[in-house]
Structure formats: structure tokens, C-alpha cells
Amino acid sequence: MFMHSLWHSVRLAAFLLLAGLAGVAAQAQSKGAPPAPVVDSMRGATPVDKESSPPILYATENKDVRRTRNYAMQPPTIPHAIDNYQVDKEFNRCMFCHARTAAEAAKSVPVSITHYMDRDNNVLADVSPRRYFCTQCHVPQADAKPLVGNNFVDVEQLLQRKPGVMGSSK
């Protein structure tokens, strides 16, 4: 019990000290130092009154070759350009070719049966509203430099790793 209350008061003291320091810092800032520039994730550190140079746009890969999925449940990526495709309440340009009835003539991959199911697994006549907006899950790809690092390992490789290696199954 004693130890507990001691720990409690130490924590309280530390908190008060920190709060005091923060207050002093805030006061110092309001007195003279200019506020730290707000960094916008889109424009980077470029000040608002300066023009930023945007990164170059990479061309969408348009080879029409189906790509391997990185994991079993991955929504397949789109192997072609979809510039200006109209997907709204009037018309769905994706379904123009990927609908069940259009797939043969268009030689496309018809969307899977799951897209016709509502959340209670009832199969509907047409694409389920919750699956209607294709690019929520399916995206085209570009051969661009990744913005962040990634050490994703396919589960098949993961299972083959020796025990003790990072990311191994044992």
C-alpha cells in the first residue's frame, strides 16, 4: 500500500514537472519565436506562398497481364489503365466488361460471386451495392518508387523459413 502511494506521488510529481516545462516552452514561443511551420503532408515543407514541385506522375501499367495476388484474400490489382472511367449511380464502366454477362465477349475476368452477395450471403441479381465502387478495393498499378519501406513476406515463403529467422512460423 505504501509503495503504491509512493509510486503514485512520484508519477504526479513527474507529471507536474513536465506540465510546468511545457507551459514555460509555450510562453517562450508566444513571446517572440515564430510558430513552427505547419507541414502539410501533400505539399511537404514548402511554405504556402511558394509553389511546390510535385513528384512526377508515373504511367499506369497497361499490359493486361493478370498479376499474382500477394496473399489469398487480396483484391486483384487492375492490370490496365482506368483513366476517366465513369463509376457512378448511372453507369459502371468496369462492369461494362467485368459483368457476368459481358465477360465472354470482352474476354475479361468476371467479378466473383462474392460481389453479388449481400452481407448475409444472399446472392443478388446484380452487383451488391456494397461492392459497386470497384476502386475501393481494386487499384491500377504504376512502376513507381515506393514512398515507404515494406518488408512484407509472402506466407508461402514465411512457412519455409528456418525457425528463429525473423518472421518465421516457429
Add this chain to the structure above:
Amino acid sequence: MFDLIKRYWKTITRPSAYYSLGFLTLGGFVAGVVFWGAFNTALELTNTETFCTGCHEMRDNVYQELQTTIHFTNRSGVRAKCSDCHVPHNWTTKIARKMQASKEVWGKIFGTISTREKFLDKRLELAQHEWARFKANDSLECRNCHDYGSMDFTRQSPRAAEMHSTYLANKEKTCIDCHKGIAHHLPDVAKAKEQ
């Protein structure tokens, strides 16, 4: 006054009695050139984008949509204006289309699509007219620029090359069959099939 009109009328009814044949031939020729020039200039004026977008129906609806498409902005800057796709280029069919367009003048006067809502309600019907026209003339207005003989399939995506070398080549399909809504937003096409 009456005498004056009578005198002119006599001259007009029998011009060869008052003017030389050479003058009448040459005069008729010059007048014809002037008339034709004026007619054609006026006709071409109705083919300009400024004319089409002079009315809010076109400017606020379809022209806005066109501006987001590749037929308006692209890497080489070649672009299509309204009449390139919606008015036939050769003379006879152009005149026929222009006569049909008198109904569009009627529509303008009576405000058939004077609001966004009216336009959206009417859009499917209007689109169907254009699709029927393209289907009937084998997408002639597309082909005025996009020549099948000049298409390099190796420069198309495999998917496009496949389609063009089969359905387009054997004339089973024409451009508009697959490229509806290439320059404007599409209405609910499913409704068209119901009718």
C-alpha cells in the same frame, strides 16, 4: 410610286431586254458566289464551339463533361470540338443534320432542357438519338479522325488490339458500340434496354 414599282417589275421579269447577256451571266455568277459564301460562312458559324456553348444548356452540362476527357486535353493538344463529332463533315449529310437541328432551336425556345434536372431526365433519349446516328453511319464522325487503316495495333494495349483486330475488323461492331460515353457522362443505360 406605282409607276416606279411597275418599271422595276418589267425589268426584273424580262432582264435580257434591258441588260446584255454577258452582264447577266457575269452578274449572276458574282451574285451566286457572294450568296454561297455568305451562306456557307453562316453555316460554319453554327459549327463553332463558341456558338454551341453560347447557350447554357450546352455550356453547363455537356461542355463541362467534355473538358475532363481525352478529346479535350491530351499530350499532343489535338482536340475535338462539338461539331467534329456531332455534325457530319460532307455537305449533303451536314445539311440534313442542320435541318434536323431546327428541332433543337424549338427545344431552346420552349426550354426543353433549360434546367439541370430537365436535362438529366431527357439525357437518355438524347443520347440514344446520337448512338442511333453513329450506329447508322458506321461511326463516321469517329472515323473522320480515327482511321482503321492507320491504327498500329502494336501501339495499343493488348486488350484494345484484340478487340479492334476482331470485332472492329470484321465489322461486327462499330466504334460507338464500345466507346459510348467517351466524351460525355453516360445516363443509366440499363433503362434504355427496358424500353
